[in-house]
Every structure is written in C-alpha cells, then in structure tokens.
Amino acid sequence: xxxxxxxxxxxxxxxxxxxxxxxxxxxxxxxxxxxxxxxxxxxxxxxxxxxxxxxxxxxxxxxxxxxxxxxxxxxxxxxxxxxxxxxxxxxxxxxxxxxxxxxxxxxxxxxxxxxxxxxxxxxxxxxxxxxxxxxxxxxxxxxxxxxxxxxxxxxxxxxxxxxxxxxxxxxxxxxxxxxxxxxxxxxxxxxxxxxxxx
Ligand code: HEC
Ligand code: HEC
Numbered sequence: 001x002x003x004x005x006x007x008x009x010x011x012x013x014x015x016x017x018x019x020x021x022x023x024x025x026x027x028x029x030x031x032x033x034x035x036x037x038x039x040x041x042x043x044x045x046x047x048x049x050x051x052x053x054x055x056x057x058x059x060x061x062x063x064x065x066x067x068x069x070x071x072x073x074x075x076x077x078x079x080x081x082x083x084x085x086x087x088x089x090x091x092x093x094x095x096x097x098x099x100x101x102x103x104x105x106x107x108x109x110x111x112x113x114x115x116x117x118x119x120x121x122x123x124x125x126x127x128x129x130x131x132x133x134x135x136x137x138x139x140x141x142x143x144x145x146x147x148x149x150x151x152x153x154x155x156x157x158x159x160x161x162x163x164x165x166x167x168x169x170x171x172x173x174x175x176x177x178x179x180x181x182x183x184x185x186x187x188x189x190x191x192x193x194x195x196x197x198x
Contacts, residue, residue: 027094032083042105047153048076054104054198056140060096062170063145071168076157104134104198106149111194119192122185126177135198143171148196155190 038044041053052060066072067084074081087095123131130144139146147155161167162178169175181189 027091027098029083029087029091029095030098033095033099036079037099040105041099041102042107043151047151048157049151050154050158051105051107051150052099053102054134055100055146056134057093057096057100058140059145060099061092064092064096066168066170071170073161073166075161075166104146104149106197107151107194108197109152109194111191113195115188115191116195117192119185119188119190119195122181122189123192126181127189130171130174133196144174147193149198150193152190152194155193156186159186 036044036046036049037052042051043049063072064084064087067074067081068087072081127144127147130142131147132139132142132144133148134146136142136146158167159178162169162175169178
C-alpha cells in the first residue's frame, strides 16, 4: 500500500493534536455544566443561572462547596445542588480553574441611568470593601464574589435567599449590610451592577 508523504505528515500531526488535547483535557464533568452555564460560561438564556466566566477560581470553589455542604440551598433550581453533590475536591478545583480562565462577560442588560448612579453610591458605601470589579487585580483575594455584570435575576434571587435564610451569608458583616437595605436601594444596586461593561 502506498502512503503519501502528506498522509504521513497528517497522521503525525493529528497524533500531536490528540496528544495536545490529552495534555490539556477538559474537566470530565464539563459537558454537564455547559448544559446550563454555556460553553463560554455566560449561560444559555436562563435568567436564574449566574455568569461564571472569569469569576476568580477561589470564589467559584467556595460557591461549589457552599452548595455541597448546604450553606446554599438551590431553591430556584435543585439540579445545581444535585450536580455539586457529585463533585470531588479535584473536580471542583479543575472546573473552577477552567471557568475562571475565561474572559468575563457582562450580562449586557438594559439599565436605568439614574438608578445605576444611585446604586453606585450604595455599593461604595456598603458593598465595595468586599465586592470588587471582576477585572480588579485584587478581586481574587477579596472576600466577596464579583457582582458587576452578573445577571440581574440571579442577583435578586441570591439577595432574597440571603434575606430569607435560604443561603448563609458566610460573613456576618454582609448579613448586617443586607438587612439595612430597603427595596429601593436593592433596585438601585441591581441597576448599577447591570451597567458594568468589561
Ligand atoms: C440544571 C442547570 C445547571 C447545571 C447542570 C449546573 N449549574 Fe451551576 N448553577 C445553576 C443555577 C440555577 C445556579 C444558581 C443556584 C442558586 O444559588 O440558587 C448555579 C450556580 C452556580 C455557581 C455559583 C456562581 C456564583 O456566582 O455564586 C457555580 C460556581 C456553578 N453553578 C458552577 C457549576 C458547575 C461547575 C457545574 C457543572 C459541574 C454546574 N454549575 C452545573 C444551574 C446549573
Ligand atoms: C464583609 C464582606 C462583605 C460585604 C460588606 C458584602 N458582602 Fe456580599 N458576599 C460576601 C461573601 C463572603 C459572599 C459569598 C457568600 C456565599 O458564598 O454565599 C458574598 C456574596 C454575595 C452575593 C452572591 C453573589 C453570587 O455570585 O452568588 C450577593 C448578591 C452579594 N454578596 C451582595 C452584597 C451586597 C449588595 C452588599 C452590600 C449591600 C454586600 N454583598 C456586602 C461578602 C460581603
């Protein structure tokens, strides 16, 4: 059988590509996550699913452990908690690295300028010490998860969950801050976070 030089070259090349794929294998559970969070970590059109692309890995890990140990209850979608329950420590690490390495996307939602300005002031006064912008170099070491550009429906659901006790705030200082907000300030904050464009 005659094998052309170019065929051999192609074979060698595809071998190298296969090796490259193996060396940087995607996390095993990735296909499941992608079903709801999207291949780019920004979701597949479901309002209640948070953007996880570009969120620093330690925050993604902390969230996944919170679903596992019951600090977060997934009342909106029990499938997330069921999924988290199956993850090993090394899978959590791999998946967090994977999604954190993607570029951050803003939900790009419409927002009210006036409310966004008011929200910025509330944020600076009560939230900014812990919740830095996703593109801030210190964001990884900050106590809180970046909120700027996160999907509004998810932010609202998360805030309601903390206020109703469905989620543990993990740091008592945030519980105090949240309990002091009125509905108008929450609406302003949501508009401010929606105004972020990376
Ligand atoms: C059935 C849809 C679904 C699947 C599958 C799914 N998620 Fe989620 N994910 C959600 C929803 C909904 C939430 C919000 C849940 C809540 O807090 O009530 C969420 C929240 C999260 C959060 C928290 C983000 C934040 O800002 O706090 C992380 C991290 C996460 N998911 C990672 C993953 C990973 C990794 C996988 C795959 C192993 C996965 N998810 C699979 C729907 C899903
Ligand atoms: C002392 C630090 C601190 C302060 C101040 C703080 N937070 Fe947080 N925040 C945290 C931590 C820690 C978490 C992660 C908790 C968890 O895993 O559920 C968090 C999580 C959140 C989440 C969930 C984000 C997500 O992706 O799931 C929202 C929403 C939030 N905070 C809103 C606020 C708002 C609004 C304020 C200001 C009124 C505020 N926080 C003030 C520390 C803080």
